[in-house]
Amino acid sequence: MASKRRNMFYENKKQETTEIGAKRIAPPTYMGCFEDSSDRLLDGAREDSDALTPNSCIDFCYSRRFQLAGVEYGKECFCGDELKGKVRQKDTDCDKQCSGDPTRVCGGNWRLGVYNTGLRLGEGDVQRLIYVGCYVDNPDRILDGSKVVSDLLTPVSCVTFCYRREFTFAGMEYRNECYCGDVMKYSNRTENEQCDMECAGDPTRNCGGPWLLSVYNTGFKHYNMTEKDISTNVINTRRRRYREK
Structure with a gap:
């Protein structure tokens, strides 16, 4: 029974x-x-x-x-x-x-x-995330969907936040800001090493920089990226730049 x-x-x-x-x-x-x-x-x-x-x-x-x-x-x-x-x-x-x-x-x-x-x-799964690259942001925002600011921000938490809202991309900026969207301007890409601010929620990870966005594909929607658009490396450099945002 x-x-x-x-x-x-x-x-x-x-x-x-x-x-x-x-x-x-x-x-x-x-x-x-x-x-x-x-x-x-x-x-x-x-x-x-x-x-x-x-x-x-x-x-x-x-x-x-x-x-x-x-x-x-x-x-x-x-x-x-x-x-x-x-x-x-x-x-x-x-x-x-x-x-x-x-x-x-x-x-x-x-x-x-x-x-x-x-x-x-878990943060141990962050290596499985698809890192797209580092992009120069602007006041109009490269990713203009949902946004959250968190003192616990990590790549996993930002990707999860955007995935749950059915967005293709998740971007971290200025260590504690998370942006979501489906469309990006790839002409704004810069060197990966420029996105070097430590994440607010995990100092061993990087979450963009001042007006610099660390972008990941959430995996929610299929997206065909060319090889030049993809970097599978999770950036871990500790070099910091301080600039008024």
Whole structure:
């Protein structure tokens, strides 16, 4: 009976790691039923679907590099990296049939069935990132999509931020700034050694410089780069330049 109950929560399915800078360290696992609120326990990406199953939600969150996936009210999928204000409930409280498979359960009314997607993000994977090069930025911004400023910025965190927002490129500038976009002006490329400011979140890595952008391909969309556009080396020079930005 217990085995049958577990199968209602998770349907075994072979998964493969294809994301850059990410590893699936174990099969997805069911973590339990939790009480949700309007603030959301998982406040990352979200998807509502009339074909929701635990697997489709896990795949959705995994593809966006989230470590946790939660199903709720039969058709809602939430993603995140941590449970905020978690209050665990009985597994039987998550009793709503999944919209995509009535033999499965997908949470309940303000009840979130939570899974670990099996994803792990780590700085040890940064060598797998596709480094495009160092580019001269300008006030109009080479990458004019999303932006975040973080005192914990690293190449992995910036690429992950842009990947989750479905951008092709991620760029780090002035040690703590992260920019995303789909289009770049390649005529602005300069020597890789110019992007030599230490990352705010990891002094062993480099995150651009003053008006200089260290650019990576996120791997979200296929992009044909010529050989001259690609450098697979992660720059680690410590030489610093101080210039008013």
